[in-house]
Amino acid sequence: MKLATWNINSIRAREERLVTWLGQEKPDVLCLQETKVEDAGFPAAALKKAGYQVATFGQRSYNGVAIASTQPLAEVTRGFGDGVDDDEARVIAATTHGMRVVCVYVPNGQDLASDRYPYKLAWFQRLRAYLDRTAIPDQPLALCGDMNVAPDDRDVWSPEKWQGSTHCSPPERAALAEVAAFGLTDVFRRHHGDDKLYSWWDYRGVAFFRNQGLRIDLIYLTEPLVARCTACTIDRNARKGQDASDHAPVVAVIT
Numbered sequence: 001m002k003l004a005t006w007n008i009n010s011i012r013a014r015e016e017r018l019v020t021w022l023g024q025e026k027p028d029v030l031c032l033q034e035t036k037v038e039d040a041g042f043p044a045a046a047l048k049k050a051g052y053q054v055a056t057f058g059q060r061s062y063n064g065v066a067i068a069s070t071q072p073l074a075e076v077t078r079g080f081g082d083g084v085d086d087d088e089a090r091v092i093a094a095t096t097h098g099m100r101v102v103c104v105y106v107p108n109g110q111d112l113a114s115d116r117y118p119y120k121l122a123w124f125q126r127l128r129a130y131l132d133r134t135a136i137p138d139q140p141l142a143l144c145g146d147m148n149v150a151p152d153d154r155d156v157w158s159p160e161k162w163q164g165s166t167h168c169s170p171p172e173r174a175a176l177a178e179v180a181a182f183g184l185t186d187v188f189r190r191h192h193g194d195d196k197l198y199s200w201w202d203y204r205g206v207a208f209f210r211n212q213g214l215r216i217d218l219i220y221l222t223e224p225l226v227a228r229c230t231a232c233t234i235d236r237n238a239r240k241g242q243d244a245s246d247h248a249p250v251v252a253v254i255t
Contacts, residue, residue, distance in 0.1 A: 001028045001029070001097055001253070001254045001255070002025065002026065002027040002028050002251055002253055002254075003027065003028065003029045003031075003131065003142055003218055003251070003252045003253075003254060004025070004027040004029070004031070004032065004144075004249050004250065004251045004252070004253070005030070005032075005033070005100075005103070005144035005145055005146075005218075005249065005250050006018075006031070006032055006033070006216055006245070006248075006249035006250070007032075007033040007034050007105070007145075007146040007200075007217060007245060007246075007247035008032050008033070008034060008035060008038075008245050008247075009034045009172075009245040009246055009247065010034065010035070010036045010037075010086060011032065011036065011037055011042060011043060011064075012037055012041070012043075013034070014243070014244075014245055015043050015046060015224075016049075017110045017238075017243070017244070017245075018032075019046055019047070021051055021235075021238055021249065022047070022051075022052070023050065025235070025249075025251065027251060028069065028070050028071070028097055029069045029096060029097055029101060029142075030052070030066065030067070030069075030070070030131075030249075031065070031066075031067055031101065031103035031144040032066040032067075032068065032103070033064070033103070033104070033105035033145050033146045034063065034064060034105060034134035034146070034190045034195065035056070035058055035063075035064030035066055036059075036061055036063070036064050036135055037058050037059075037060070037064060038058045038059065038060050038064060038103065039056045039057070039058040040139075041058070042054065042056045042058055042066065043126025043208065044056070044126075047068055049113050050102075050200055051070055052068040052069060052070060053068070053069055053070075053071070053072060053073055053228060054066055054067070054068045054069075055067050055073045055076045055092060055094050056092070057078040057079070057089045057091070057092040057124045057134065058089055058098075058252075059087075059088065059089035062088075062222050063089045063090055063105055063205075064089050064102070064105075065087050065089060065090060065091060065092045065103045065104065065105050065145070066092065067092055067093075067094050067096070067101055067103050068094040069097065069101075069109075070097075071096050071097050072096065073094040073095070073096050074077040074094065074095045074096065075093075075095045076092070076093070076094045076144055077092070077094075078091070078092050078131045080126050080127070080129075081089060082116060082126055082129065082130065082133075083128075084126065087136070087194055088107075090105045090106070090107070090123075091102060091104045091105075091117065091127070091130070092157065093104070093134075099140035099141060099142055099153045099225060100135060100139070100140065100141045100142070100196065101141075101142050101144065102131075102135075102141065102142065102143045102144070102145075103144055103145050104127065104143065104144070104145035104146075104147070105145055106120065106123060106124070106127075106145065106146060106148040106149070107119055107120040107123050108146065108148050108166065109119070109148065109166040109167070109172065110166065111165070111166055112164070112166060112169060116219055117166065120148070120166075120172065120175075121172065121175050124172075124175035124178065124179055125154070125175070127179050128178055128179045128181075128182060130184065131143070131179070131182045135182075135222075137182060137183025137184075137222050137223070138183070138222070138224065139219050139222065139224065140222060140224045140225050141184075141221070141222045141225070142219065142220070142221050142222075142225060142249075142252075143179075143219075143221075144217070144218070144219050144220070144252045145203055145217070146200075146216060146217050147176060147216055147217070148166075148167060148172075148174075148216055148217050149168075149172045149173060149176045149212045149216060150162075150167050150168050150215055150216055151173060151176060151177070151186060151189070151211055151215075151218070152173065153168075154189075154194055154195075154196055154200070154215075155169055155196075155214060155216070156214055156215075157196070157198065157211065157212045157213055157214070158212070162214075165211050167214055167216060169215075169255065172222040173210065173221045179220075180220060183222055183223065184220035184222060185219065185220060185221055185222075185223070185226045186218055186219070186220055186224060187219055187221050187229045187232045187252050188215070188219060188230075188232040188233075188234070188250060188252075189222070190220065190226070190232070191229075191231060191232045192232070195233055196212065196246075196254075197212070197215060198214055198234070199213070199215050199216060199217035199234050199247055199248050199250055200214050200215075200216050200217065200248075201213040201214075201239065201246060202246065203246050208239060208240075214225040217234075217236075217248070217249075217250050219232060219252045220252070221252070221254075223252055228240075228254045228255050229252055229253065229254050229255075230253050230254070230255055231252070231253040232252040232253070233250070234248050234249070234250050234251075235248050235249045235250075235251060236248050240244055
């Protein structure tokens with residue numbers, strides 16, 4: 001089974017790219033972020049034609065998450081359900097292929113002086129509380145998405161240049177680590193040791209061609225799935241070409 005995550009950065013702008021990629025890579029489950037479309041505008045028919053059922057949690061022009069699967073999606077939930085007044089579409093969960101899949105698009109944080117930065121840190125706390133409330137670490141669970149944090153310096157092309165910036169600040173990394181402490185393993189890092197490989201490159205300049213990127217798109221698995229995960233890769237080729245998303249898909253293979 002292939003489990004993938006991809007910040008598509010507008011499903012409308014990249015529908016054709018997505019359908020082509022699905023045909024080539026044939027993931028069994030795909031988590032999407034930054035769909036940037038309300039549910040009614042999501043191209044569910046195109047994905048159905050490609051062999052996928054879809055659950056969406058959309059928002060006009062911003063955010064938006066979705067899960068696509070070759071098998072039925074059960075027990076679909078949207079949002080944290082924690083009573084906090086928050087209208088941003090950033091988390092969706094469903095049960096499929098014998099596992100619970102949680103797809104998230106973590107807030108960017110903008111910069112350390114922005115009010116979006118404490119919002120991001122609080123969001124991570126809500127995510128951990130959500131996992132504590134709704135999941136069990138010894139059950140099959142996948143947490144996938146754009147975490148907007150590079151877990152450590154191996155995940156940054158230049159730690160010196162990014163020091164003290166969002167995505168790399170110690171509080172963000174600590175917040176992400178606290179989520180992982182639920183009982184989750186970053187399976188890409190498990191399979192790639194100290195390799196410096198990235199999933200996001202800035203559109204500006206020639207960052208992609210110089211490989212000046214960050215690894216912020218992550219797949220976390222609980223132990224029952226970690227034991228079955230034989231590989232995890234970043235599809236850098238999907239970032240190439242005109243009108244590509246600034247993120248590349250991450251794909252885990254689970255036997």
